[in-house]
Amino acid sequence: MLEKNPVIFIILAFVVIMVGTTITMIAPFKWINGAGDRIAEVKPYTPLQQEGRDIYMREGCNNCHSQTVRTLASDVERYGNGGGYSKSGEFVYDRPHLWGSRRTGPDLARIGLKYPDPKGGWHRKHMENPQAVVPASNMPAYKFLNKPLDTTYSERKMKLLKFPYTQADLDELNGKTEMDAIIAYMRKLGTDIPVKKAEAASVAPVAQKNPFSDLKSVKEDAEALYKQHCASCHGEKRTGGVGTALKGSAKSDTELFSLIAKGVEANGMPAFSGSLDEQKIWKLVTYIKLGKQDD
DSSP: OGGGOHHHHHHHHHHHHHHHHIIIIIGGGGTSSSGGGOOTTOOOOOHHHHHHHHHHHHTTGGGTOOOOOOSSHHHHHHHOTTSOSOOGGGGTTOSSOOOOSOOSSOOOTTHHHHOOOTTOHHHHHHHHOHHHHOTTOOOOOOGGGOSBOOOTTHHHHHHHHTOOOOHHHHHTTTTOBHHHHHHHHHHHTTTTOTTHHHHHHHTOOOOOOOSOOOGGGTHHHHHHHHHHHTHHHHOTTSOOSSSOOOSOOSSOHHHHHHHHHHOBGGGTBOOOTTTSOHHHHHHHHHHHHHOOTTO
């Protein structure tokens, strides 16, 4: 009887545990992260982006934000931003991985796709005063990151991580702040995924004709949509901010529809075709065209 022979029982228990560990924790590495899992477009971090990643970890951002879009349809719809769910090849240069499991704040694996502003205007405003962008946010302000970036160990980090870099990359750090670095890091997240632009463009609805000729009938819905999706960049009174002022527009309804649906990547405006249906986009068009600044 094993229960009467503790030594044999312990040995057998150890063998069973080791077999289980080998099958679930060791053997899988023989067939994952192979050449087929690699994503050629995924590039190592630049010195500025790597500094930003270190600041991201230093400030504990990973305690509230995950960085992995799960395979659930709801997760892909909410956080995928055209890039689908996360694949192992995306994280080949992440040391350590920051996948996380707790989401006090939203997942950031595709945040660079959601806000493609090349100047990082949205990110800067959000970091300095989160509630100015998301009124219900409980995220603290990080305005204190507007201080000179310590680059003492920047080159050493790149060598240790075996990331390629040039002297020009190191020179780019001159005069940068910690805020510049963390924004550079967040702007990169998700942008190496090759399928994002094609998928985002393919779902853009085709505008025909504005079904709303009277603002009064849609004003309540339109104002709520504007406050949720547009006010953070264009201002609550449409006076502008990160984005341009919206005091009416000379553009046609169809042109405005296309801009909202497809976005303006060069100016950092994301596409809304994936999150707003045609009726909602038309309501925003009507609000922009017919709404007065003091509404």
